[in-house]
Amino acid sequence: MTIQARHPHLLRLTDPPVILGHRCTSCSRVAFPPDPYGCEQCGSSCEDLEELDLEARGTVHAVATVHRHHRPYPTTPFTVAVIELSGGPVIKAIVAGSQVGVGAEVEGVLVQDLEDTEGNTLVDLQFQVVQ
Amino acid sequence: MSETNLLRDRPVYVVGIGLHQYQRRSETTYVELGITAARSALRDAGITWPDVQAAYTGTALLGMGSSRIMLSRLGATGIPMTQVENASASGSSAVAQACLEVASGRSDVVLALGVDKPRGGLGAAPGQAGIENLENGTVVPFTHFALLASEYMHLHGVTAEQVAKVAFKNHRNGASNQYAQRQKVRSMEEILAEPISGAMTRLQCCPVGEGAAAAVIASEEGIRHLDLDRSRAVRINASVTRTEALYGAGVGIDAALTAETGEAAFNQAGIEPSDVDVLEVHDAFAIEELLYAEALGLCPPGEAASLIESGEFDIGGRCALSPSGGLLAMGHPIGPTGTGQVVEVTRQLRGEAGGRQHQGARIGLTHMVGIGAVCVVHVLSRD
Ligand SMILES: [Zn+2]
Numbered sequence: 254m255t256i257q258a259r260h261p262h263l264l265r266l267t268d269p270p271v272i273l274g275h276r277c278t279s280c281s282r283v284a285f286p287p288d289p290y291g292c293e294q295c296g297s298s299c300e301d302l303e304e305l306d307l308e309a310r311g312t313v314h315a316v317a318t319v320h321r322h323h324r325p326y327p328t329t330p331f332t333v334a335v336i337e338l339s340g341g342p343v344i345k346a347i348v349a350g351s352q353v354g355v356g357a358e359v360e361g362v363l364v365q366d367l368e369d370t371e372g373n374t375l376v377d378l379q380f381q382v383v384q
Numbered sequence: 385m386s387e388t389n390l391l392r393d394r395p396v397y398v399v400g401i402g403l404h405q406y407q408r409r410s411e412t413t414y415v416e417l418g419i420t421a422a423r424s425a426l427r428d429a430g431i432t433w434p435d436v437q438a439a440y441t442g443t444a445l446l447g448m449g450s451s452r453i454m455l456s457r458l459g460a461t462g463i464p465m466t467q468v469e470n471a472s473a474s475g476s477s478a479v480a481q482a483c484l485e486v487a488s489g490r491s492d493v494v495l496a497l498g499v500d501k502p503r504g505g506l507g508a509a510p511g512q513a514g515i516e517n518l519e520n521g522t523v524v525p526f527t528h529f530a531l532l533a534s535e536y537m538h539l540h541g542v543t544a545e546q547v548a549k550v551a552f553k554n555h556r557n558g559a560s561n562q563y564a565q566r567q568k569v570r571s572m573e574e575i576l577a578e579p580i581s582g583a584m585t586r587l588q589c590c591p592v593g594e595g596a597a598a599a600v601i602a603s604e605e606g607i608r609h610l611d612l613d614r615s616r617a618v619r620i621n622a623s624v625t626r627t628e629a630l631y632g633a634g635v636g637i638d639a640a641l642t643a644e645t646g647e648a649a650f651n652q653a654g655i656e657p658s659d660v661d662v663l664e665v666h667d668a669f670a671i672e673e674l675l676y677a678e679a680l681g682l683c684p685p686g687e688a689a690s691l692i693e694s695g696e697f698d699i700g701g702r703c704a705l706s707p708s709g710g711l712l713a714m715g716h717p718i719g720p721t722g723t724g725q726v727v728e729v730t731r732q733l734r735g736e737a738g739g740r741q742h743q744g745a746r747i748g749l750t751h752m753v754g755i756g757a758v759c760v761v762h763v764l765s766r767d
Contacts, residue, residue, distance in 0.1 A: 262516050286517045294630055314634060315538070317530035317582030324521060333523055335531050343633050345519040345531065355538040378518065 256365065259377040262287065265306070270361045270378055272307040274342055283307075285342035307340040309361025309378065314343070316353055334359070336380060349381045358383045389652055390487040397607060397617040398764065399493075400429025400600030401727040406565040406715035408593045409502055414446055418454040418499040421596035421720075425495070426458075429600040431610055433458040436600070437491035439465045442478030442498040443719035445506065450499070470625075471508070471754030472666065474498065475597060476722025480760060482601040483623045492606030496726075499596040500719030508755050525755075526589050529669035530582025532636055536671060537583065540686035544576070544583040549692050550670040551575045551588045551712050557699065558709020560739040563724075565593050565715030588670035590711035597724035618730045618748075621653035622763035627756065638672070638753055642679040645759040646751070650681075653763035657681030660763075661703050661745040662732045664725035666753045667710040676751060677705060704742035707732060725750035726762060733766045 258264050263286055265271040274285040280295035283305060291298050315335040322329050327347060334348045336359060346361075353359060359380040402424025404417045418441070426433060441451040451465035470477040475498025482496040511520065523531075533547055552575055558564040570587055578586040607614060624645050631640040650657060657680055665680070667673040674688040682703065683691055691697055697705035708714045708728040711721060729748035731737045750762045 260516060260518055263518055286515060289514060315531040315534035317527055317534055317584075319527050319530075319581045320579045321526075321581065323524070327522065331522075333519075333527055333531065335535065337634055341633055345523050347522060355534065 256374045256376060259375040264378055266363060266376060270309050270363050272309050272338065272344070272361065272378070274305045274307045274340065275302040276305040277302055283341045285338070285344055307338050307342065309380075310383070311336040311338040311359060313348070313353055313355055313357045313359055315355060316348065334380060347377070347379045349379045353380070353382055391483065391620060391623060391652065394487045394489065395604055396483050396486045396620045397602050398599050398620060398726060398730045399602045399607060399612050399617050400425040400431065401730050402426070402428055402598045403563045403724060403727055404596040405563045406593055406595035406717050406720065406724070408565070408591075410594065412594070414450065414499050414501050414594070415454045415457065417501070417594060417596040418497060419457055421499070421598040422455065422458060422495060422497055425598035425600050430612060431493065431600065434461055435610055436463060436493050436495050438463055438485055439495040439497060440468050440478040440481040441465065442468045442470070442475035442496070442723055443500050444469050444471055444474045445500045445503055445718055454499070455497075470758050470760065471756055472668070472716065472718060473722050473752040473754035473758050473760045474719045475724065476750065476752040476760035476762065477625065479599060479601070479723055479726050479762060480623045480625055482599070483620055486601050486603050486606070492603045492609065494601045495598060496601055496723055497596065497598045498720035498723035500717045501594040502592050502718070506718075510755060526584050526669060527581040529671050530584045532638070532675065533583045533671035535636070536674065540689070542686070542689045545572065546689040546693060547583055547670055547674065548572060548575045548585070548588060549689070550667065550673045553692060553698060554667060554673070554706050554710040554712040555587065557707050557740055558713025561709050561714055564709045564713050565591050565595075566709065566713040584669055584671070588712065590668045590716040593715050593717050595715065595717040595720045595724070597720040597727050599723055599726050599730070616734050618733045618764050618766050620762055621655070621765050622649040622761070624649040624652060625758065625760045627758050636675065637757060639675045639679040641757055641759045642676050642751065642753065645761045646680040649749070649761040649763050653765075655747060655763065660747050660749050662707060662729055662742050662748040663703060663705050663751065664708060664710065664728050664749075665706060665751040667706055667712050668716055670712065673705060673710065680749070680751065699740055699742045704732070704745070707737065707740050707742055722750065722752040722760060725752065726764070729764050733764060
């Protein structure tokens with residue numbers, strides 16, 4: 254059994270976790286998720302996109318608790334939020350607990366509650382209200 | 385680079401409309417769905433299949449090569465046929481291609497057809513783009529729109545009950561539409577039951593079933609040559625397609641894309657948003673109708689919910705919004721939906737919508753958004 258990131262290209266499993274985005278060296282646009290093809294702002298190729306660490310911290314713009322889901326994971330109900338990261342990009346991620354409201358300051362935490370079909374533990378990023 | 389206004393210089397008209405009812409997936413083949421709508425549109429136009437010079441089929445789910453096996457059953461006349469795929473806007477894009485073909489002068493009579501049958505899963509290409517994202521597998525469309533509802537309600541002090549009134553109105557409209565998948569007036573209690581995601585409940589999410597819609601598009605020359613009933617012809621004044629651009633962090637792409645597509649369509653048609661009497665918009669989820677009513681300039685941001693509540697967007701109100709029942713009640717079989725909007729608006733502008741007629745309707749608009757993201761708007765009018 255091993256521990257793996259559910260999204261290995263998007264996260265660094267440090268404490269606190271780091272979100273991986275990109276910055277275009279040609280036009281300076283910062284974006285998430287990191288793109289394997291090119292820059293949507295200036296059209297530069299992926300060679301001009303450098304990896305950029307984004308702090309897993311931001312402000313909640315919207316929340317929704319999901320009651321129906323077509324996959325076994327996450328188990329319902331779970332809550333998803335739109336989060337504007339302190340580094341600029343806006344992401345959607347699962348938030349821990351249903352008390353997270355619009356305007357809340359949240360930070361990323363790693364959660365290990367998922368097993369894949371081979372019995373490996375997958376680590377995923379969730380957000381919680383800043384302690 | 386110059387931009388010509390083809391539809392101003394070479395008038396294009398809808399001269400025939402037809403539908404196959406939108407319904408739950410059944411044993412009916414797509415061929416049966418498609419030719420039912422096509423035959424109905426030909427009959428409505430008063431023409432026969434050999435009069436049609438080209439066909440565009442809007443479909444997203446059937447797989448390759450659907451048109452000829454279907455339309456040749458009206459007679460294998462050998463005309464050019466092309467499938468058009470633009471996600472939820474496929475049927476709108478079939479109309480757009482037919483407009484272009486007629487306005488260009490290549491043909492005088494063209495069929496735009498939308499047809500689909502869901503086959504379990506939509507098979508959307510963005511998921512296969514090789515771009516990993518945190519939300520993949522977690523945020524499906526109903527949650528994307530539930531999040532937009534959360535933001536909208538917070539920003540404008542609107543309640544979940546107010547958002548649900550969109551569905552109340554559209555289910556009521558759909559109840560008098562014999563082609564709708566959902567034909568029941570629903571109580572607010574029923575609409576607010578069965579939560580799916582955030583404020584979106586089952587009856588605030590559109591049903592994806594099967595069906596077909598057809599529109600015969602013709603030029604002035606086509607109308608003259610075939611001696612068609614000019615009083616029932618509805619002109620297409622604008623046909624605009626745009627795709628998502630960059631709007632800045634945190635800006636809702638669906639509304640921003642709709643705003644710029646709508647503005648381009650109003651410019652092309654030479655009208656103002658306040659001139660529009662009847663609209664069919666992409667209300668796949670109830671919150672969308674509020675966002676798009678505002679993005680299209682029907683009212684200032686944050687005011688659509690209270691205008692819905694006070695009946696301003698009812699049939700017989702300031703303008704009729706989703707008189708067919710919209711995607712929420714008429715249904716969203718994907719390929720047919722955009723063509724079906726043109727069918728409904730044409731019916732309204734002709735004054736032939738029976739129990740759901742918006743009196744005096746003269747200018748109409750259709751609007752679809754598709755995964756990708758793409759937006760297609762048409763403006764139609766009668767003299
Ligand atoms: Zn760039």
